[in-house]
Amino acid sequence: MLEGLLIDIRHAAKLMITISERVAFDPSPGNFQDSKTTCPRQTTTSPTMIPIPIPDYGDLELQYIVTDYNGTLAVDGLLLPGVTKTVRALAPQLEIHVITADTFGLAKAQLADLPVTLTITTPDNQAEAKLAYVQQLGAKHVVAIGNGRNDRKMLEHSALGIALIQREGASAETLRCADVICSNIVDALDLLQNPKRLKATLRS
Numbered sequence: 001m002l003e004g005l006l007i008d009i010r011h012a013a014k015l016m017i018t019i020s021e022r023v024a025f026d027p028s029p030g031n032f033q034d035s036k037t038t039c040p041r042q043t044t045t046s047p048t049m050i051p052i053p054i055p056d057y058g059d060l061e062l063q064y065i066v067t068d069y070n071g072t073l074a075v076d077g078l079l080l081p082g083v084t085k086t087v088r089a090l091a092p093q094l095e096i097h098v099i100t101a102d103t104f105g106l107a108k109a110q111l112a113d114l115p116v117t118l119t120i121t122t123p124d125n126q127a128e129a130k131l132a133y134v135q136q137l138g139a140k141h142v143v144a145i146g147n148g149r150n151d152r153k154m155l156e157h158s159a160l161g162i163a164l165i166q167r168e169g170a171s172a173e174t175l176r177c178a179d180v181i182c183s184n185i186v187d188a189l190d191l192l193q194n195p196k197r198l199k200a201t202l203r204s
Contacts, residue, residue: 077104
């Protein structure tokens with residue numbers, strides 16, 4: 001099953017495009033070069049790992065958040081209330097990556113002051129591009145968050161997949177690929193700051 005979903009990393013690299021200050025997709029594992037203006041995160045040290053043991057489910061060891069933008073962090077291109085504060089609170093614990101086709105062209109401006117890495121993809125083959133991005137980071141350490149059909153593969157193959165049903169709605173396929181479903185992005189991110197909530201949801 002995995003063989004059908006994995007794609008050639010060289011092909012995945014071609015799916016990525018750069019923004020004006022250049023966010024480059026390097027196919028070497030863990031080697032993502034980012035612009036200071038767009039991605040003002042610290043890149044010289046490894047991210048902190050959040051261990052979350054969950055009875056009868058497994059032990060999560062999370063290092064990265066990989067999230068969609070529109071429909072997830074934003075609606076109609078504008079960040080949702082509470083996102084800025086919550087992202088800043090999580091950044092010292094997890095490295096945050098935003099991967100999007102940027103339908104409204106506002107992601108760079110909206111995220112400019114936040115400690116995230118922004119990657120803008122081409123409109124085509126987004127599901128495969130997002131999956132490849134997660135795999136490069138190391139899927140077993142990723143929590144993926146999204147709502148669109150093009151998020152389904154990264155949610156399915158990450159250590160933890162969180163689907164959102166907000167004002168944009170959510171793809172039924174993506175919901176089936178998720179481990180957790182939330183109705184608000186702040187609630188989803190808060191699960192990572194309050195792991196007992198996550199344990200209560202996922203334990204048997």
